[in-house]
Amino acid sequence: MSSTPAEQPKRPRVRPDLKAHRQRLQALDDEIQQVQQKYEEFSGRPAPSVRRSNPKPQELASQLESMKKQQATEKAALQASIRRRLARVKQLRDRCPCPTIVALEARIGELDQAIESGKMKLVEERQALNEIATLRKSRKNVEAYQEEQQELDREHQRFAELFSEGDTGRNSELNQQYKELQALLDEAQAEDQQQRQQRQKAVEERQAVKKTLDDLYQQRRTLNDEFYEAKRAYEAWLREDRKRREAEREQRRIQEAQERRQRQIEQEKELAEMPAFESEITACESLLKYLEQEFRQPTKSGNTNSSANSKPLNTVAVPESNGVAPRRVDTVPDGVRLASKSTRGEDYFFSPTAAKKSSKHKKKGKKGGRQSSTGASSGEHSAPSSTTAQPSSGGDQAVSFPLGVLESFWEIRVDPPTSVNEIKDVVQAIVEKKDWYLKNQIQVTADKKAKVEKKIQELAMQLETQAIVTNE
Template identity: 30%
Template sequence: MPAASATAAPVLPDHVKKPNEEEFKKELAEVNANIEKLQKQFDAVREKINKSPQKNDNARREEIKTELNEIRDKQAALKKTRKAVYEQLDAINDSIRNKVRISKSERACVGSIKGFQTKIPFKTTEEVDARIAELESKIEAGVRIVEEKKMLQEISMLKRNRLSVEDVDGQQAAINKEREIYGELKKNIDDSEAKKLSDRYEELDAEFKLLHADHSKQREARNQLYDERNRLKTLLDEEYQKMRTMRDEHRKNNDEYYTFVRQLREYKREQEQLRKEQEENEKRQEAAKQELELAALPAFESEIALCDNLAIFLESFVSSGADKKSQQEPSVNAAADAFDGMVIKKRDDEDFFVGKSKKKQQQKQKDPKDKKSDSLKLPLATMEAFFDIKVTVPTKISEIPATLTKLKERKEYYIAEQPKATELNKKKAEEKIKAMEKEEEEQKKAEAEAAATAAAAATAEKQEASTESKKEE
C-alpha cells in the first residue's frame, strides 16, 4: 500500500539517550550542597545588615526638607506678592498723573484741571456756592452800579461753571482716594518677614548638612555589607542557574526520548489508520462505480419485461378452446417463469388461475352454469405486478383485450421515457456520489480539527506541567 509508506518512520537522534536518573541525582546533590553553604554565608551578612545602625535621623531630615520647602514657597510667594504690590503702586501713580492731566470733560474744553482752577479759584461746589451767596449778599446790602454789574457777571459765570467745578471735584476726589490706597499699600511693604524667613532657612540648612554627613558615614558602612551580600547573591544565583540548567537538560532529554516513543507509537497508529482509510476508500470507489454502472443501465427494463410477461400470460386466456386446453399447462409454467421471484399463493380449490383438477373439470363440463362463467381470479403476485406498472387488474376474461391494450400503451410509455429516465438516474447517482464525497471530506475535516484540538490541549497541558515543575524548583 503506497499511501501507508508515504511517511517515513521516526528515527531516534544520535544525541538523544534515555537519561540516567542516578547520575543526575548525584550531580544535583553536589549543587544543592554548594547552595546550602553559600546560603549560610548570605544569611550571616544579612543579619549584620539588620543589626547595623538604621536611618534614625531620616525622620528629622524629612522634617527639615519639608520645612525648607515651605520656607522657599513662602519666600517665593512673598517676593511675588511684593512684586505685585510695587506693580500696583506704579499703576496707581500713573493713574493719578493721568487724572491731573485729563481734560475736564469731552463736552466742555476749558483746558487742564490746573488751567481751569486758575480761572475759577474754587476747588469744590461748596466754595462756589459760598462765593455766589457772598456776592448776592453784597448786592442786597447795596453797592455801586459798576460793582453790582461786575458782581452779577461773576455770579452768572460761577453758575455757568458750577458743573465744571463738580467734575473737577470728582476728579480730585478720585485722585485723593488713589493717594490713600497708595499710602496704605506703601505701609504694607515690610522687609522684616523676609529676613526672619531667611534666618530660619540658614539655621535648618546647617542642621540638614550635619545630619547628611552622619548619614553618609553610616551609608558607607552599610554599602560594604551590601556589596558582600550582592556578591554572595550572585554566587547563589549562579548555583541556582546551574541547577535549573541541569534540570532543564534532564527534562529536555526525557522529553526528546519519550517524544520519539510517542511519535513511533503515533506513526504506527497513523499507518494503521491510513490502511483502514485506503480500504474504505477502495470500497467507496467500488460502490460508486457500481452505482454509476447501475444508473447507466436503460431505465424501465424490468417494467417493459413485466408488460411483455403479463401480456403473454393474459393472451393464454383468449386463445381458442382447443389451443387453450392443450396449452393451459404450459401457460401456467410460462407465467411462473415471468414472475420469478414472486410468491404464487395457492388455495384449496384453485391453482395459478381458475384451472382446477381433472375431476372438477369434468364436473364443470357437466355444469352449464359454470361453463358460462366469465370471472377471472389471479394470484396475488400477478395482481401486484399489475399494481407495479399502474394497470388495472382484470377481474373478468372479457376485460383481457382492454387490459392487453393498456399493457401495450404502458410499454410504449416506458420505451418513450427510457432515455430521459436513464439520464435522470445517472444524474441522481452522480449527485449521490458527490454527497458521499462531501460527507467524507467534512468527516475528515472534523477529524483533523478534533486531532488539532487534542494536540493543542496536550501541548498546553505539557506546558502547564513544565511551568508547575519550574515553580516547584
C-alpha cells in the first residue's frame, strides 16, 4: 500500500448505451438476413460437374501413388533404423579401446611381450597388466561394435538400392503406363475445361455474395467488441475508483491509528514525569491538617452546649511532620459521633468512587478486623502496614468525618478512627505512611519511568512497522 493517496483514474466519457447498441445490431441483422437469402439461392443451384470420360487412368494413377507412398514409408523406416544404429555404433565406439578384435588381440600381444621381456619398470608393468585386463573386459563391446557396424553397412546398402529402383524393374513398367494414361487425361481435361469455366463463374458469384455476408458479420462482431470493450473500460474505472476510495479510507484509518498511538505516547510521557505518591502525600498532609484543626482543645466559650456530666476527651498529640510542630488536641466538641459500619449501608454516602472503596474497605476489614492493609496496591513497593487502636468500651466518645475525609483515609489505606482514643494512633500511622511515601517516591518514580519508556519504545516500534507496511 502506498503512503500517498491513489490517483483518481480517468473516467470514461459516457456509460455504454445498451438500448442504442441493440438497435444498431437489429439493423445489421436485417441486412444480414437479406444477403443470407441471396446466398442460399446460389447454394441451391446445381453446380456444373466435370465429366469423367475414362475412370481407368485415375485408378492406375491411384495405384502408382499408393506404390510411391509405400516406397516412401519403407525408406523413412529404413532411415530411422540407420539413425538408431549410428547412435548405437557411436556409443559402442566410445567404449571400445580398439575398433576391431584383431587390433585388440594385437595390442594384448604387444603388452604381453613387453612384460615378458623384463625391460619394463614395476610401475609400467603394473600399468600394462591393468591395460590388458581392461582390454579383455572390453572384448564384448568390440564384438558388439563390429556387429552393429556390419548391420549399419547392410542397411546403407539397402537404402541405396531403394533409391536406384526408380527407373528399373517394376517401377519402370508402371511409369510407362502412367505416361500413356496421361495423354488420355489431357484429352479429358480439354473437354472439361468449358464446364469448369461455367462452374468457376458460378463459384465467383457465390463467393462475392459470401464475402458481402462475411463483411456484415464482421461489422456485427466489431460492433459487439466495441460495445463490450467500452463496458469493460467503464467497469474497470468503477473498480479502480472503488479501490481508490478504499485506499483513501485505509490511509485515513492508519493515519488516525498512528495519531492515537502518538497521543498515547505523549500521555505516557506526561504520566512518567509526574512524581509517584503525589496524591497520597497530599492526602496525608490534608488528613494531618484536618485532625489537627478539628481535634485540638476547645475554649470554654466553644463548649457551652456540652453536658455537665460528660467526661473530658483525651488530649491527642500529633507527631511532627516535615519539621512542623503539630498542635495538640485536647478535646472534641460535643455531639461528634461516627456511625458504626453495621448501621450505615453502602448507600450512606452515594458516590461511585466511595462505594467502590467502601466495598474494598469492608472486605479488608473482614480479613484483618480493625487492622488496615496499608501497603501499596501492587508492585514491588508497598507502604508499611498501619494499625489503628481499638475503641475502648469505657464510654469513649465516637467521632464522625465528612465523605471527603473518609475518601482520603481510604486512598492511603488507613482506617479512620471511630473514637477520640484512636486519633493519636491514626495520626501516627498517617505520619509513617507519609514518611514511607517520601522515602520511596524517587525509586518508584524511576521504576515507573522505566516501564513507561519501555512501553513508549514498543509503541514507537509499532508506529515504525505500520509506516513500513503503509509505504509498501
